Amino acid sequence: APGRETPPPPPPPPGSEPATVEPAPAPAPAASPQPGIAPENVPKWTPTPPPQKEAVPEDPNAAIARAKIEEKLNQDTSGGIRDSILAQARKTVSSGPVKIGEEGKAPPPPGPAIGKFELSADDLIAQASAEEEAEAAAYAETPEERAALAEHPDTIARSRMGANVTSIGTHFGVWAPHAEMMTLCIYGGKPDPLRPFDRDAPLPEPTRYEMNRGDDGCWRLEVQQVGHGWRYAFEVTMPGGHTFTRRDPWAREAEFDTDVCYIWDPRKFNWLPFQRRPKEELVIYQLHVGTFTGRNDPTLGTEPGTFVASVRKLDHIAEMGFTAVQLLPVTEFGGSWGYNPRMMHNVHGPYGSPDDFADFVNAAHKRGIAVFVDCALHHGAANGNSLWEYDGWGPDENGGIYFERSGDTGWGQGFAFWKQEVKDYLAGVVDTWLGEYNCDGIRIDSAHSMSPDMCKEVTRRAREDYPDRFVVAEHNPEGAFVVHDLGADSVWLLSGCDDAAAMTWQYNGNFDQLEYMVRLKGGYGGNAQCVKYLLGSHDQCGKRPGHSHDLGHWVGRFGGRMEWRARATARLWWGVMCAGQGLPMMFMGTETHQDGHWHVDEDAKFDWGLLNMIAEKGVDNGALYAKQGMAHVKAANEVRVKHKALTMGDYKRTHRDDNNGILACERYYQNDETGEKERLIVVVNAGDGQWDEQGMYGVAIGGQWENCAGFEEVYNSQSAEFGGWENSGNKQRGVIQQDNDQLMICIPKLSVLIFKMLWGGAPAAVDPDVEHAKLAAAAAQSISALQ
Numbered sequence: 001a002p003g004r005e006t007p008p009p010p011p012p013p014p015g016s017e018p019a020t021v022e023p024a025p026a027p028a029p030a031a032s033p034q035p036g037i038a039p040e041n042v043p044k045w046t047p048t049p050p051p052q053k054e055a056v057p058e059d060p061n062a063a064i065a066r067a068k069i070e071e072k073l074n075q076d077t078s079g080g081i082r083d084s085i086l087a088q089a090r091k092t093v094s095s096g097p098v099k100i101g102e103e104g105k106a107p108p109p110p111g112p113a114i115g116k117f118e119l120s121a122d123d124l125i126a127q128a129s130a131e132e133e134a135e136a137a138a139y140a141e142t143p144e145e146r147a148a149l150a151e152h153p154d155t156i157a158r159s160r161m162g163a164n165v166t167s168i169g170t171h172f173g174v175w176a177p178h179a180e181m182m183t184l185c186i187y188g189g190k191p192d193p194l195r196p197f198d199r200d201a202p203l204p205e206p207t208r209y210e211m212n213r214g215d216d217g218c219w220r221l222e223v224q225q226v227g228h229g230w231r232y233a234f235e236v237t238m239p240g241g242h243t244f245t246r247r248d249p250w251a252r253e254a255e256f257d258t259d260v261c262y263i264w265d266p267r268k269f270n271w272l273p274f275q276r277r278p279k280e281e282l283v284i285y286q287l288h289v290g291t292f293t294g295r296n297d298p299t300l301g302t303e304p305g306t307f308v309a310s311v312r313k314l315d316h317i318a319e320m321g322f323t324a325v326q327l328l329p330v331t332e333f334g335g336s337w338g339y340n341p342r343m344m345h346n347v348h349g350p351y352g353s354p355d356d357f358a359d360f361v362n363a364a365h366k367r368g369i370a371v372f373v374d375c376a377l378h379h380g381a382a383n384g385n386s387l388w389e390y391d392g393w394g395p396d397e398n399g400g401i402y403f404e405r406s407g408d409t410g411w412g413q414g415f416a417f418w419k420q421e422v423k424d425y426l427a428g429v430v431d432t433w434l435g436e437y438n439c440d441g442i443r444i445d446s447a448h449s450m451s452p453d454m455c456k457e458v459t460r461r462a463r464e465d466y467p468d469r470f471v472v473a474e475h476n477p478e479g480a481f482v483v484h485d486l487g488a489d490s491v492w493l494l495s496g497c498d499d500a501a502a503m504t505w506q507y508n509g510n511f512d513q514l515e516y517m518v519r520l521k522g523g524y525g526g527n528a529q530c531v532k533y534l535l536g537s538h539d540q541c542g543k544r545p546g547h548s549h550d551l552g553h554w555v556g557r558f559g560g561r562m563e564w565r566a567r568a569t570a571r572l573w574w575g576v577m578c579a580g581q582g583l584p585m586m587f588m589g590t591e592t593h594q595d596g597h598w599h600v601d602e603d604a605k606f607d608w609g610l611l612n613m614i615a616e617k618g619v620d621n622g623a624l625y626a627k628q629g630m631a632h633v634k635a636a637n638e639v640r641v642k643h644k645a646l647t648m649g650d651y652k653r654t655h656r657d658d659n660n661g662i663l664a665c666e667r668y669y670q671n672d673e674t675g676e677k678e679r680l681i682v683v684v685n686a687g688d689g690q691w692d693e694q695g696m697y698g699v700a701i702g703g704q705w706e707n708c709a710g711f712e713e714v715y716n717s718q719s720a721e722f723g724g725w726e727n728s729g730n731k732q733r734g735v736i737q738q739d740n741d742q743l744m745i746c747i748p749k750l751s752v753l754i755f756k757m758l759w760g761g762a763p764a765a766v767d768p769d770v771e772h773a774k775l776a777a778a779a780a781q782s783i784s785a786l787q
Helices: 060-076 081-093 121-138 143-150 154-157 307-311 315-320 353-367 419-428 428-438 450-463 496-502 511-516 564-579 623-642 768-786
Strands: 162-165 169-175 179-188 207-210 218-224 231-237 243-245 284-287 326-327 370-375 441-444 469-474 490-492 530-533 583-586 650-657 660-668 677-685 697-700 709-717 742-745 749-758
Touching: 060 315, 143 353, 154 162, 162 660, 179 218, 179 428, 243 677, 353 530, 370 428, 370 469, 419 450, 428 441, 428 450, 450 469, 496 511, 496 564, 511 564, 511 650, 511 660, 511 677, 564 583, 564 623, 564 677, 564 749, 623 709, 650 697, 742 749
Parallel strands: 284 326, 284 583, 326 370, 370 441, 441 469, 469 490, 490 530, 530 583
Antiparallel strands: 162 169, 169 218, 179 207, 179 231, 231 243, 650 660, 660 677, 677 749, 697 742, 709 749
16 A cells, blocks of 8 residues: 555464363373473373363353344355354354353463453444454565565564564474474463572473474464563374373573573674675684683682673673674583584573573674574484474484484584574574674585585575574585585685694695685685684683593694793794785684693683783783783784784785795785775794894895885784794884895794785885984983083
């Protein structure tokens, strides 16, 4: 209709159940099931007809009322209205008006009201006609209005699985094709915001509503007046009467040890504005929420290992210049690290609530930090798996509807990727985490452990619906095909860490291996198409004695934090990542040169004590080295983000020294539209050779550029404030002029240097002797004045 901006909510779909309909009577199993108890030793069965309900003698008054309705309907009512009203009449007058508490029924708990229907035939016809008119008005006449109707929140909510809040209540949907009956259980009434539910208290007896089965094996029901914060679960009845409760696989929150779920309306989240950076400017900090906080940190002031606690430590990440945080899985999981998911769409209960996670995202965005979540979509948890034999069917221990005909992934039983229902469930993480929780990216764990079609479905949805977000996939073998064929934005590079470790004790002469840690390998088309973690991710830092191989934190692998070479090479490889192509990523604790390995044990968590001690040079209290490490990470991150030549520029090798392990390259960026241009020279020394002002090293950089005013050093990984030594580089030399095709420079061992080309007229080079004479003269003049 002209002038209408938003269509009214569509009517509830056929089969929906308003709160004014009496709840279905509870089935009568041998023993009343309790939430959290899965079926045991479920017998094999064959479908049987549903039991016939006992006939109820009809009230004579009801027959008279229905006859009047039919007579009235036959006069001038459409067939659709006639059928609708007859159905309503059969429900409402078959045994007289229903009143709360009558016929021995206990009054229902606070919640969906059970109304009474005492409408006359004229009232019913008028009501149905009004509903038909509203429905006709809702269905627009133009393609544009029909498209707007399809995007109406209620239309979307009623098309989805799980519990989705509508304008009149909540629509529930669950896939359980082998169930004989599905019942929605509502526990208690409306939540009190001032007094949250006591999760340790016994559950109240639920109000039960029988759900309606569709031809697709999905059961649906819409209940009025039930909304955000209400508690619910599903009750599965198998042929033969065996009954048990199940969680909602799509729940946004569930009690960790029971089947009770909570309805969450994501529209209640209040998101702060956040300007997402270009993908090339991402500098990533990887952390595990459960172990990031609490160890040796008495001033934390809240329960450690939670979203709330992590918010209090975001400044630590922001102050070092990281622009993104990569969280290990925060979906509900079994085990320790998060890679054995029990559910895919609800937050891990021990970490906090959906509101707590939303607050974490907002807090990160407020500090300019993007938030990425890690999703293990290839298998389910071995213990506490809510999806295993979900509707009771699972012959030969095949796992049931979510797992049948799938093999072992090496991590556990794989999902049934060949089923569209399973693909929709797994790919739905895109809408949950990028949409509802406003996250900025997803990491797909072990993409090689799922079907290519499954991976493509996730990346397609992200690309089409959230084009400004970031999807990185871990795949073994790695390669640019993960971007070009599987649709990811970036590839999680597995090989770099081992390559860096192979030449840490001593440069091994493999120059090509060194160069591939600086530049992109063949096939990649942009600086953001791979994520590098030369110093280790959770996989390497978490390897501990008794496992496949003992690695641990970087410095712990090479002698510990007291070993200078271990700290120097940590600076070297982080400098390589920040100066080279690809996106740099660091695992928590690496910045402070934390020793040992990472795990969930108390003595293996992130150690805040390293930051809280008083730094004393030469004393092994860890504080000095922690502060030096953080100062270096901050400098490297800032120089990367500040220079587009590093984040978006081309790569061109200008110098190769196989014997000494020295590489020089040109990183150049130019924007023809804005006229912006930048040229940097990066020098990497992976060996132990060293050159100072008494014997400098000539690095080939190509011919003299027009308008080149010289070069100045903007970064040196061996600066004294990072743990190197005074005048190890070229900062004190000021502007350095090119000598033919070379740049004569000081190069410290195990270092990365970055030089920025200056544009315009060439300023005079700084002569150290002249500067020293000036300072001496000024000092003498000051002394003379004091006398």
